[in-house]
Amino acid sequence: MANILVIDDDPIQCRLSEEMLKAHGYEPIIAQSGAEGLAILESQNIQAVILDLVMPEMDGMTVLSEMREQGFTMPVIVQTAHPDIENIVSAIRLGATDFFSKPISQERLVISLQNALKRFDLENCLRTETHRHKGALSFKDMAAISPAMQKSITHGEKAAATQIPVLIEGEAGTGRDMMARAIHHHAKRSGKPFIALNCSTIDTDELDEMLFGSLESGKKNAFEQAQGGTLYLDEIGALSLELQGKLLALFTEKKLSTSADDFAPYDVRLICATSKRLLNLTKQKHFREDLYYRLNIFPIYMPPLRDRVEDIEALANHFITKFSVAEGRRIEGCTTETIDMLCQYEWPGNVRQLENAIYRAILLTEDGRLTPNEFPQIQTSLQGAEKLRAALKSMSPQVTPDHIDAATSSITPLKPAKKPAKDRFLTEEGRVNNLAQVEKELIEFALKKHNGKMSAVARALGIGRSTLYRKLKEYGLDSDQSNAA
Numbered sequence: 444m445a446n447i448l449v450i451d452d453d454p455i456q457c458r459l460s461e462e463m464l465k466a467h468g469y470e471p472i473i474a475q476s477g478a479e480g481l482a483i484l485e486s487q488n489i490q491a492v493i494l495d496l497v498m499p500e501m502d503g504m505t506v507l508s509e510m511r512e513q514g515f516t517m518p519v520i521v522q523t524a525h526p527d528i529e530n531i532v533s534a535i536r537l538g539a540t541d542f543f544s545k546p547i548s549q550e551r552l553v554i555s556l557q558n559a560l561k562r563f564d565l566e567n568c569l570r571t572e573t574h575r576h577k578g579a580l581s582f583k584d585m586a587a588i589s590p591a592m593q594k595s596i597t598h599g600e601k602a603a604a605t606q607i608p609v610l611i612e613g614e615a616g617t618g619r620d621m622m623a624r625a626i627h628h629h630a631k632r633s634g635k636p637f638i639a640l641n642c643s644t645i646d647t648d649e650l651d652e653m654l655f656g657s658l659e660s661g662k663k664n665a666f667e668q669a670q671g672g673t674l675y676l677d678e679i680g681a682l683s684l685e686l687q688g689k690l691l692a693l694f695t696e697k698k699l700s701t702s703a704d705d706f707a708p709y710d711v712r713l714i715c716a717t718s719k720r721l722l723n724l725t726k727q728k729h730f731r732e733d734l735y736y737r738l739n740i741f742p743i744y745m746p747p748l749r750d751r752v753e754d755i756e757a758l759a760n761h762f763i764t765k766f767s768v769a770e771g772r773r774i775e776g777c778t779t780e781t782i783d784m785l786c787q788y789e790w791p792g793n794v795r796q797l798e799n800a801i802y803r804a805i806l807l808t809e810d811g812r813l814t815p816n817e818f819p820q821i822q823t824s825l826q827g828a829e830k831l832r833a834a835l836k837s838m839s840p841q842v843t844p845d846h847i848d849a850a851t852s853s854i855t856p857l858k859p860a861k862k863p864a865k866d867r868f869l870t871e872e873g874r875v876n877n878l879a880q881v882e883k884e885l886i887e888f889a890l891k892k893h894n895g896k897m898s899a900v901a902r903a904l905g906i907g908r909s910t911l912y913r914k915l916k917e918y919g920l921d922s923d924q925s926n927a928a
């Protein structure tokens with residue numbers, strides 16, 4: 444469900460837009476001044492803006508230029524009661540998508556919004572795919588709405604500003620490769636080679652030759668190929684102890700034995716990824732501790748998709764746009780029921796599995812919206828998981844992940860049954876509780892039940908995410924949620 448920000452000082456117009464947006468399945472967020480609108484853009488994930496031009500203090504044109512200056516590129520539909528050609532031209536120059544004079548036909552506004560969102564999705568998808576082909580994937584190409592992924596991206600940006608080795612921890616399919624490429628692209632080494640090798644899929648002798656070269660082959664080894672750029676070693680935990688020794692020697696000597704039987708200083712930034720926690724491998728003596736400390740200077744954790752359901756809709760839309768363009772199909776998106784189902788699934792194969800599921804669904808469906816029927820495997824698996832959950836009732840509750848080996852298991856056990864709760868409608872003295880207190884307790888209960896996952900909480904309570912955030916603030920519950928995934 445797209446979040447649409449309405450910035451307008453007229454409360455009646457706000458109310459009209461709010462109702463129209465709700466009726467068409469959008470999540471309206473209202474700001475009654477330019478400053479409030481800009482603050483919401485900073486703190487919430489907004490897909491499009493409906494902006495009034497004539498407002499006291501900060502007018503719409505100033506808001507629009509401020510938005511562009513701050514790098515907000517989402518579509519903006521401008522409306523005003525006093526249209527004049529100069530204003531229209533200036534707004535269009537600042538990238539306004541469409542222009543309406545009041546009173547506005549709500550039907551036309553909805554069509555304009557739908558088109559603007561579709562075009563924006565397409566532009567984003569085209570940009571990402573162009574970047575991918577040019578080998579210039581950036582952090583902006585990563586769909587990341589959840590606080591957990593935004594944290595990983597912030598870490599990625601910090602890593603890109605340095606030259607130190609990076610260790611990306613995360614399950615397969617979480618986007619580790621994408622993260623490594625984005626770090627390379629944003630670092631000084633951008634434009635230089637990015638060489639990727641997977642240590643778990645290449646046998647040891649071949650990997651030895653690819654990494655460190657051999658005189659017989661005369662081919663450039665991976666370090667030589669990556670000279671000046673980045674070498675990305677996926678599944679570094681699978682490297683044999685012998686090759687770990689060679690890698691460590693390279694770190695120590697800072698010199699590279701080249702294919703020409705010579706030694707040359709190397710200038711390669713190393714980014715490694717692992718789906719197993721390396722510290723555990725060192726304890727089991729499968730990974731050299733000295734090498735571990737060389738590699739684990741800047742760790743970045745990529746959370747599994749099941750721990751960031753907020754990203755599922757954005758990722759699904761991204762893949763729908765990508766594959767419908769590739770297949771020449773007209774797919775509008777997913778039904779709400781489908782998104783709910785996708786959010787319930789555990790995604791053991793993470794984003795890659797979601798990408799494949801969407802591709803398959805696009806091949807199965809007639810044009811229109813994807814329904815749960817286009818995801819038969821997910822449907823079957825969800826039914827099976829229900830049964831398993833019932834059987835796992837007695838298991839201990841899950842923990843919050845700090846590292847990949849502590850991420851939630853793919854089958855979430857039910858929490859042990861609790862004692863019956865006290866009557867929430869009565870105070871200790873037996874008087875009827877006031878409404879706000881009951882609402883606060885219900886929100887606290889839902890937050891606990893859904894482990895602070897905002898989309899799930901909002902859905903369970905039957906309210907929009909913006910309403911939920913407002914209520915959290917109102918009841919002083921927002922500070923507790925800063926770590927919520």
Ligand SMILES: Nc1ncnc2c1ncn2[C@@H]1O[C@H](COP(=O)(O)OP(=O)(O)OP(=O)(O)O)[C@@H](O)[C@H]1O
Nearest residue numbers: 584585586614615616617618619620621794795798
């Ligand atoms: N945040 C994201 N936004 C858009 N696409 C993503 C995102 N994360 C992953 N993908 C896509 O999902 C697929 C898997 O991502 P990626 O290859 O980076 O994962 P990985 O962790 O390296 O796993 P693997 O080793 O299986 O490739 C790729 O097609 C990638 O483009």
